[in-house]
Amino acid sequence: MKKLLNDPADAVADSLAGFALAHSDLVRLSPAPVFVSRAGGAVTGKVGLVSGGGSGHEPLHAGFVGDGMLDAAVPGAVFTSPTPDQILPAIQAADGGAGVLTIVKNYTGDVLNFETAVELAVEEDIEVASVLVNDDVAVEDSLYTAGRRGVAGTVAVEKIAGAAAYRGTDLAGVAAVAERVIANVRSMGVALAAPVVPHVGGPSFDLGDDEIEVGIGIHGEPGRRRVPAAAADAVTEMLVAPVADDLGLGRGERVLLFVNGMGGTPLSELYVVYGRARRLLEERGVTVSRSLVGNYVTSLEMQGASVTVLRLDDELETLWDAPVNTAALRW
Amino acid sequence: MKKLLNDPADAVADSLAGFALAHSDLVRLSPAPVFVSRAGGAVTGKVGLVSGGGSGHEPLHAGFVGDGMLDAAVPGAVFTSPTPDQILPAIQAADGGAGVLTIVKNYTGDVLNFETAVELAVEEDIEVASVLVNDDVAVEDSLYTAGRRGVAGTVAVEKIAGAAAYRGTDLAGVAAVAERVIANVRSMGVALAAPVVPHVGGPSFDLGDDEIEVGIGIHGEPGRRRVPAAAADAVTEMLVAPVADDLGLGRGERVLLFVNGMGGTPLSELYVVYGRARRLLEERGVTVSRSLVGNYVTSLEMQGASVTVLRLDDELETLWDAPVNTAALRW
Amino acid sequence: MATAVTNEVIIDWLARFHDIVAKQRAYLTELDSAIGDADHGVNMDRGLAQVVETLTQQDAGSDASTGALLQHIGNDLLTSLGGAAGPLYSALFLGAGAVAGERTRLDPGELADSLRAGLAELVRRGSAESGDKTMFDALDPAVEALRQAADDGAGLGQATASAAAAAVAGREATAPMLARKGRASYLGERSIGHVDPGAASATMLVIALVEAVAQE
Amino acid sequence: MATAVTNEVIIDWLARFHDIVAKQRAYLTELDSAIGDADHGVNMDRGLAQVVETLTQQDAGSDASTGALLQHIGNDLLTSLGGAAGPLYSALFLGAGAVAGERTRLDPGELADSLRAGLAELVRRGSAESGDKTMFDALDPAVEALRQAADDGAGLGQATASAAAAAVAGREATAPMLARKGRASYLGERSIGHVDPGAASATMLVIALVEAVAQE
Ligand SMILES: Nc1ncnc2c1ncn2[C@@H]1O[C@H](COP(=O)(O)OP(=O)(O)O)[C@@H](O)[C@H]1O
Ligand SMILES: Nc1ncnc2c1ncn2[C@@H]1O[C@H](COP(=O)(O)OP(=O)(O)O)[C@@H](O)[C@H]1O
Ligand SMILES: [Mg+2]
Ligand SMILES: [Mg+2]
Ligand SMILES: [Mg+2]
Ligand SMILES: [Mg+2]
Incomplete structure (x- = not known):
């Protein structure tokens, strides 16, 4: 380590x-x-x-x-x-x-x-x-x-x-x-590589070069299932579909789409996921009216990302837009 | 990859x-x-x-x-x-x-x-x-x-x-x-693990488990020298000393201290580096009046960090503080 | 060989518990890596070190009642451990202390009563049932064995030894279980085939008691 | 075997250059990983593919002068390659095209003149000198050998072949050099012992010319 x-x-x-x-x-x-x-x-x-x-x-x-x-x-x-x-x-x-x-x-x-x-x-x-x-x-x-x-x-x-x-x-x-x-609000995450907990010194789980963990949490726990590595578009579908289904998102609804990095994945890749996730939601007739992309809820240096969708209404949108001044979120 | x-x-x-x-x-x-x-x-x-x-x-x-x-x-x-x-x-x-x-x-x-x-x-x-x-x-x-x-x-x-x-x-x-x-403004960086360029598919350089590269750039180039891995405090000194020396920082001066992540290192570790870098500057009689900590100039998922110091005066400080509204920097 | 649990035995018990956990820290980490978040080893080690240090510094055993000492330990566990294990181990000691009350020594039967009450408190907080794949699956059979041995007239050494044997069996029995409580439950079927880390540390707790009893 | 460089030869030259680079892409990546940023292989491959596609689509060779074609290629290289290599290879062709001018064929001597002017333009942009460990260290001896062969009355095939031999030698000579230009110069002493990626791709450029000349 x-x-x-x-x-x-x-x-x-x-x-x-x-x-x-x-x-x-x-x-x-x-x-x-x-x-x-x-x-x-x-x-x-x-x-x-x-x-x-x-x-x-x-x-x-x-x-x-x-x-x-x-x-x-x-x-x-x-x-x-x-x-x-x-x-x-x-x-x-x-x-x-x-x-x-x-x-x-x-x-x-x-x-x-x-x-x-x-x-x-x-x-x-x-x-x-x-x-x-x-x-x-x-x-x-x-x-x-x-x-x-x-x-x-x-x-x-x-x-x-x-x-x-x-x-x-x-x-x-x-x-x-x-x-x-x-x-x-619902989320689903994927890991490409495990985090290393400082006092443990080695990766929390071992993933083969061609495997990813789907349905991971933010503590280096193993996920729900291990699947072959796939292109970003395919992986993003694995995340968006269960989230949108669980929310029961219907045509005409509007949402906040939040692509969260797990700490070790480049920002550029998070935007690739965002682009695909947005298209998938739009294909369901859902409007993405607010967005957040970045490393906000991480799992040390884990490589991977999660997709979070929040169903919005006027009040939630207004509150989301309200000024905030913190170290990590500011507008 | x-x-x-x-x-x-x-x-x-x-x-x-x-x-x-x-x-x-x-x-x-x-x-x-x-x-x-x-x-x-x-x-x-x-x-x-x-x-x-x-x-x-x-x-x-x-x-x-x-x-x-x-x-x-x-x-x-x-x-x-x-x-x-x-x-x-x-x-x-x-x-x-x-x-x-x-x-x-x-x-x-x-x-x-x-x-x-x-x-x-x-x-x-x-x-x-x-x-x-x-x-x-x-x-x-x-x-x-x-x-x-x-x-x-x-x-x-x-x-x-x-x-x-x-x-x-x-x-x-x-x-x-x-x-x-x-x-x-002067900077100096260190890498703990190399980035993986997408079309290359493997790490840009190979580092042993107990080695770090000091004096790296932001393109996965090898650094100036390879040294044994060390505690954050020691590594931070390797970064701060050449920066402060090159700037010729003297007692009573004030600076912006910017600890930049290379993309794959947890934010928590960047704050460890920041804390030590700040103490080192203060020991030189330098006041840290502005700070920035985060992944702003990355090298894909490279693990590591750089320390940047900018000598400030009233005008530069005022301009730094002026409102900014971009995807990555906003206040 | 002690014939009753005194405050000296309890303080020694906690010290030995910490010793075992410290030595087996990597093992606990490994178990918690497989079906949890890899912190149980370091968490128990760091937290117990603090509890033991406080116990030793305050010379807490000298005048207090056994109930007060157990509750003192329960409070310390709460503030020192963190995680899920902290409040649960804390509940065990707080509950046990409440029943031990003003006594200054517990014979095997009283110890069983006291720990049974502790387990009830643990269940009140965590709602664990047998077979959920938690520390309860080691502790419950251990307390049951202790009760049985006491009822059969066994001495403290023998009673705690059978408790330890039951804890070990209970710990091993967690391996094939599908987790229904705590972090391992997130894994669903994938939790099967691994010993529960909390059941492992709980077994160390019971073994430490055997050692402490044998020592005095 | 062509006796002069015509537009057909030049278009074939670029296509062959791309072929070699595409096949040797991993080798160029490896060289640029050792002392650079690992992009030279993919950069040249991607960029040259674009240049060649434009050349083929526009059937650019049919009516233009040789000078115009070379400058056309120079402009395409500029917009397609990026990196340091883009403007430098572009300068080579722009400079060569300026001297080739209204001609529609270049004999060995004219080719040497034209490429010498291209090299001067490359140096004007990048200030490379012999021994700096850059593409110049392969190209300069190649053009020098071409000049020499032309002066000695060699045919185009032989002249370009000696240019290629000189390029290969120049490329190999970059290995022991300490880089003083480009990204490798950041490495100081650590740049020693590695062939320069630009010298390697430049050698491919000269070898592609030999092939194109032999083919027509
Ligand atoms: N509801 C519960 N009841 C009883 N024991 C539980 C419960 N939830 C978790 N545990 C025990 O806690 C152990 C995990 O402890 P620890 O790793 O310290 O906590 P965390 O899961 O917060 O990281 C599990 O192995 C299990 O034995
Ligand atoms: N100033 C220069 N003059 C001539 N050639 C140069 C100069 N700087 C760099 N080069 C050549 O460019 C090559 C690197 O090209 P490339 O990898 O495409 O660019 P970059 O360094 O921008 O990634 C080097 O190997 C070297 O041969
Ligand atoms: Mg845990
Ligand atoms: Mg935990
Ligand atoms: Mg390069
Ligand atoms: Mg480059």
């Missing part, structure tokens, strides 16, 4: 320290327990937004702390959920008196740790609502699984809920908007 | 098509000869800015077309300079009557092809000035080489010259600002 790291045990701490220095206009880093919060502190009277999860998905979540999006982010160790003692002070830091929404990706660890933190926050008389992001259609949402995973769709939830909160919507309203995004 | 591509021969065309669709609010794509220009066309009375070069460095240059930065970008084949018949119409498209500045990275191919295009543009009575970016301190600037290469410092030149043009500065003035950036 070669990485631009010092001791792998310090990977998250070193990276966060650099991040906080580079973006000191936007964020503050609390060292122990570790969390990142808005530079100006909680906004009085505004619903606070907190998210978090294991590290290794940068810029998610710390890169989305700032005006118009998150008030605090809680990074765990690489691919490991943060602990309640980190999450609680982040909730406190985000609380401007109007309550706090926690945005949790649906993983057992994240769910359990946030649950405990929220119980503690409520004991301290902070009003807290929580939403679970579960956009990954690669995973069957049945009684016999932990439910669908939360992946790149999280960006849409955080952006749109963030805008709602900045507009002055109350906690129930912000939670409702977040739920509406969650109900209308 | 596994990539999210169709026919490698279509890689650039497919990617540009997707890019233009995703950013139709910002850019227009001219298909044959290929170039990308500002969606609204040339701005009347404003100096036009044109850059370009081989593809494979995305988001450079097309990702910087938009208000406050470039008016047109000319992408060649992967790692291959574009041709004069592409560059000429881009210059024409960028000309709002106040002349055009071409920003060329110092490679023989780019220089020669832009030279010819500029000759043709001048024959058509377009006023053109040109600057050569040559920020890579890995390359000796002597009579016995083609001179220093242009690498990540190009972003600073394009951003700052773009802001000057938007402020209404005339062609000579914009060229002078660009030259001032070039005189004050």
Whole structure:
């Protein structure tokens, strides 16, 4: 393993320290327990937004702390959920008196740790609502699984809920908007090469030179199935079809199309996927009215991409367009 | 080789098509000869800015077309300079009557092809000035080489010259600002793993598991020397020291510190490098007053990073801070 | 050989648990790479090191009740481990501590009662059932064996030893299972054929108890 | 065997040049990977394919003068190749065409004059000198040998054959050189020990001429 790291045990701490220095206009880093919060502190009277999860998905979540999006982010160790003692002070830091929404990706660890933190926050008389992001259609949402995973769709939830909160919507309203995004966003991903977890030192899975993993998550987990490598157009169809089908997209609908890089694939290739995905949606009579292409929810240096589609309406579109000023998303 | 591509021969065309669709609010794509220009066309009375070069460095240059930065970008084949018949119409498209500045990275191919295009543009009575970016301190600037290469410092030149043009500065003035950036910006890069050029299909160079290449460019060329892999702190020193020395940075000066990813290294690692680079500069009594961290001038999926330092003064700082609205840089 | 679980035994238990996990870290990583996210080894190692350090520093065993100590450990596990394993192992100790209460020593039967309550708390948080391919599949038969041995009048050494044997069997039985909880459930059929990492670390927990009991 | 270079020969020359480059594409890629950016093979292949296609489509040779044809090719090379090689090969043909002028056939001496002028134009653009480790190091001795053979009264076949021999020798001589022009110069000492890719493709250009002359 070669990485631009010092001791792998310090990977998250070193990276966060650099991040906080580079973006000191936007964020503050609390060292122990570790969390990142808005530079100006909680906004009085505004619903606070907190998210978090294991590290290794940068810029998610710390890169989305700032005006118009998150008030605090809680990074765990690489691919490991943060602990309640980190999450609680982040909730406190985000609380401007109007309550706090926690945005949790649906993983057992994240769910359990946030649950405990929220119980503690409520004991301290902070009003807290929580939403679970579960956009990954690669995973069957049945009684016999932990439910669908939360992946790149999280960006849409955080952006749109963030805008709602900045507009002055109350906690129930912000939670409702977040739920509406969650109900209308789906993702599917593919890996061409596995990530290397720093403390592991080798690739998380082995892929042959002519194999790809379809239906992967963002933690270097194996995917749903391994198929022969194929051209971008064919691979993109494997991603778009289940997403569009699961959403039940019909003619005349309009969507946000988000092609997300897993960290190790060139941007130029993401645009190839975007072009094909867009054509596939248009062939279904769907209009792509908003777009996002880039590395936003990564899996270290994994090579691959995911396609996320969010069904839009006027309100969601307006909230997506609302100003945002964070390290990783700004307009 | 596994990539999210169709026919490698279509890689650039497919990617540009997707890019233009995703950013139709910002850019227009001219298909044959290929170039990308500002969606609204040339701005009347404003100096036009044109850059370009081989593809494979995305988001450079097309990702910087938009208000406050470039008016047109000319992408060649992967790692291959574009041709004069592409560059000429881009210059024409960028000309709002106040002349055009071409920003060329110092490679023989780019220089020669832009030279010819500029000759043709001048024959058509377009006023053109040109600057050569040559920020890579890995390359000796002597009579016995083609001179220093242009690498990540190009972003600073394009951003700052773009802001000057938007402020209404005339062609000579914009060229002078660009030259001032070039005189004050230096870079140095390292590779941990080579990129895979689509039509080649294998890595551009072979690095052992415990080796890194120091002094690399952005085309998968071998670097100046191969050294044993080392911790991020040590590698960062190998990059910062020659940059700071070459700039002759003294106590009390202030700079922009830009840590650029080569495309395949996780963002989290770039922040580790940033943190260390910042400390090293501060130890020299230098203040880091502006920062940029991310994948802006890449070499396909090469793993590695470069450190760029730009000596700032009030004017350059103001121009850096000026609004910009492009696919890859926006504030 | 200890005849009851005292605070000294518990502190030694946790230290030994950490030792085994540290030595078997690569093995746990390998298991979690196959059907998870490869962090269980480092996660348990790093987290347990912190828990043990706190335990040793605070000399927590000296005056507290056994219930208080177990709950203290439960809280430390919560703040130190992270991931899914953190809250679940934490629940096990918090639940066990609640039942151990003001006692300062647990005989085999009391230990079984206490751990059974811990398991109930773990299930309350994670909803695992037998056969879901989780740590529960190692822990549940272990506690059941402990209960049985205690009822049969076995001493602490023998009771914990049969618990360990049951945990090992339970761990091995996870291999053919199709995962229905946690990260491995995302894999569907592809989860079959691999031992569950949490069942493996839970087995180490039980083995560490055998060692601690034998040592005192 | 042609005794003079006509437009037919020139068109055939370019087609053969492309054939050789296409067959040796991997070899050129390998050379350019070692000391450059790995694009010379695909770049020349793709670009020459375009040039040849235009030449064939337009039936450019039928009525134009040799000078006009060479300049036409020079312009096509400029718009088709890109990279450093594009403007340099273009300069070679533009310069050669300017001197060939209104002629419709070039005897060995006229061919040498014409190519010498092309080389001067190449040097005007790229400032290469002998020993810089560039295509110039294959082309300059080739044109020199052509001149010599023409002066010695050799026929076109023999003259071009000695040019090719000189190009091959010039190409081989680039291996021990330290690059002072182009991308390889960035490597400093590490450029030593590798044949220059441009010298290799330029040698193919001269060999293609020998073949085209022999064929007609
Ligand atoms: N709902 C659950 N109930 C019981 N145990 C579970 C549950 N979910 C996961 N586990 C256990 O947790 C283990 C994984 O722990 P760990 O790797 O630390 O967490 P994560 O999956 O968050 O990375 C699994 O092997 C399994 O034994
Ligand atoms: N200044 C120069 N004069 C003559 N030939 C040059 C010069 N610079 C580069 N070359 C030739 O161009 C070749 C490289 O061509 P190519 O790979 O197409 O361009 P690039 O370096 O832009 O990728 C070199 O091998 C060398 O022979
Ligand atoms: Mg985990
Ligand atoms: Mg090139
Ligand atoms: Mg895990
Ligand atoms: Mg080249």
